[in-house]
Amino acid sequence: MSNYYYLDIKLILANPEEVTPAFYKKNILEAVKQLFGETGASIPIDILKFNSETLEAILRVPKSHYIKIRSSLVLSGKYEGIRCIYSIQKSTPLLLALQGDSRNYNH
Amino acid sequence: MQNPKVWSFHEPQSSFKVQQLLATDISIKNFQNFHFSHLISVFVPDSLSIPENLPTKLIEDCEYYKVAKLNLADLVEAVFLNSFIKKGKLSLLSIGTKIDADNCCAVTPDGNLILSLLKDTYQSCGLEGKVSHFTKTNKDRYIVTVNLAELKPGKPLHGKTQKSLEALGKFDVILSWQPYDDIICPSSVAKYFQNYDIKLCEPTFDSHMVYSVKGPTLDSVANQDDIIDFVEWLGMVSLDADFSGNMENYVNTYESPEPNVEMGQVRVLTWRGFYSSNQVMEVFDYLRNYNNVQNKLWISMYVQGFSDSPVIEGKEEQNYFTNGDNCNVYILKELQCWFCKHRTCAKRYK
Numbered sequence: 283m284s285n286y287y288y289l290d291i292k293l294i295l296a297n298p299e300e301v302t303p304a305f306y307k308k309n310i311l312e313a314v315k316q317l318f319g320e321t322g323a324s325i326p327i328d329i330l331k332f333n334s335e336t337l338e339a340i341l342r343v344p345k346s347h348y349i350k351i352r353s354s355l356v357l358s359g360k361y362e363g364i365r366c367i368y369s370i371q372k373s374t375p376l377l378l379a380l381q382g383d384s385r386n387y388n389h
Numbered sequence: 390m391q392n393p394k395v396w397s398f399h400e401p402q403s404s405f406k407v408q409q410l411l412a413t414d415i416s417i418k419n420f421q422n423f424h425f426s427h428l429i430s431v432f433v434p435d436s437l438s439i440p441e442n443l444p445t446k447l448i449e450d451c452e453y454y455k456v457a458k459l460n461l462a463d464l465v466e467a468v469f470l471n472s473f474i475k476k477g478k479l480s481l482l483s484i485g486t487k488i489d490a491d492n493c494c495a496v497t498p499d500g501n502l503i504l505s506l507l508k509d510t511y512q513s514c515g516l517e518g519k520v521s522h523f524t525k526t527n528k529d530r531y532i533v534t535v536n537l538a539e540l541k542p543g544k545p546l547h548g549k550t551q552k553s554l555e556a557l558g559k560f561d562v563i564l565s566w567q568p569y570d571d572i573i574c575p576s577s578v579a580k581y582f583q584n585y586d587i588k589l590c591e592p593t594f595d596s597h598m599v600y601s602v603k604g605p606t607l608d609s610v611a612n613q614d615d616i617i618d619f620v621e622w623l624g625m626v627s628l629d630a631d632f633s634g635n636m637e638n639y640v641n642t643y644e645s646p647e648p649n650v651e652m653g654q655v656r657v658l659t660w661r662g663f664y665s666s667n668q669v670m671e672v673f674d675y676l677r678n679y680n681n682v683q684n685k686l687w688i689s690m691y692v693q694g695f696s697d698s699p700v701i702e703g704k705e706e707q708n709y710f711t712n713g714d715n716c717n718v719y720i721l722k723e724l725q726c727w728f729c730k731h732r733t734c735a736k737r738y739k
Binding site for chain 1: 718
């Protein structure tokens with residue numbers, strides 16, 4: 283099986299502002315560092331797709347660190363001093379599966 | 390005192406099996422047990438135009454019906470059993486119900502009504518079933534299978550089943566019916582449910598191109614790891630993700646797997662709806678012939694099932710932990726075909 287897990291996430295800010303992919307990643311790493319310390323900050327995370335308008339992103343994380351990253355995102359509450367939450371829309375070990383989910387489909 | 394073990398959390402397991410076959414060896418047997426397909430994607434490299442007739446393959450004659458608040462007791466009426474279950478293949482699936490939280494139901498084309506019921510519902514309905522594989526410890530979900538094809542109207546079992554189904558409540562469902570006899574119209578099933586709020590649903594189709602990407606060539610001796618990398622690349626293409634990454638990049642270090650070639654464009658065709666195994670097989674057949682004639686580098690097809698279907702393949706039970714993935718990937722290259730099965734793991738979580 284793949285060595286990665288993929289997360290489809292959305293950053294929701296209390297006061298919307300422009301976010302770049304680099305700052306997006308920095309904030310995720312800070313969230314991991316806050317919860318799991320310096321070692322957590324060295325986890326290789328890739329942003330495979332980023333939408334600067336909706337602040338949605340597709341992350342690729344090593345599967346061995348998936349739980350830690352997901353829990354860090356759930357507990358993260360600040361983006362550059364602004365209150366925020368991360369909404370995790372779907373997570374899967376198969377990137378193709380992020381194309382759509384029958385749960386959200388309107389027949 | 391030892392520090393608590395906060396660093397060793399394992400990810401939810403899943404299975405990904407790869408099988409290498411001759412393309413000609415793939416038959417309806419490889420498809421028929423995968424009852425309900427929701428999303429189908431086809432990937433064609435170096436193709437400026439859409440393969441002729443392909444988009445309509447999963448649009449025309451692939452309509453299905455949505456019935457609101459269906460009383461399941463209607464499925465065991467003598468008229469329905471004789472006219473639809475015995476004279477065709479009925480596919481039915483509850484929608485808007487979650488397999489990890491609600492009661493769900495399905496009718497497979499072989500005539501089995503499968504109910505995935507919460508403990509309270511199961512204990513009050515009076516149907517016989519067995520505890521779900523995934524809740525063997527706390528026993529809070531049960532699976533009931535009723536063979537509609539063998540149900541005989543007038544017998545005590547029929548009456549008891551009908552009464553129990555009546556008590557189950559109502560379900561929003563999608564359904565399609567394929568008659569054995571070609572002169573009968575598949576829309577007859579809609580006529581039967583005319584007293585309900587019934588709606589004709591059409592599949593949706595979408596197509597996009599990804600330009601100037603490095604695409605893997607895929608060796609004929611590719612091993613499982615090569616196929617996993619290839620399937621990840623297909624995922625990148627399907628999502629139109631960022632291919633500009635490299636090992637030096639801070640944001641994205643993804644690079645196309647090697648060996649690869651520069652591709653002018655890769656076309657992705659995606660359909661969403663409610664598909665039977667026969668319809669999926671037809672598309673596969675089309676792609677197999679297309680590949681023989683056009684001699685493409687490779688052609689791939691991805692088939693995704695419903696996340697909340699009570700069964701996946703045959704009578705294999707479905708579970709939803711962090712996701713309800715159940716998908717198949719077919720990769721055609723020359724005379725070979727790699728057949729990949731991805732499922733959520735059958736592990737029981739407490």
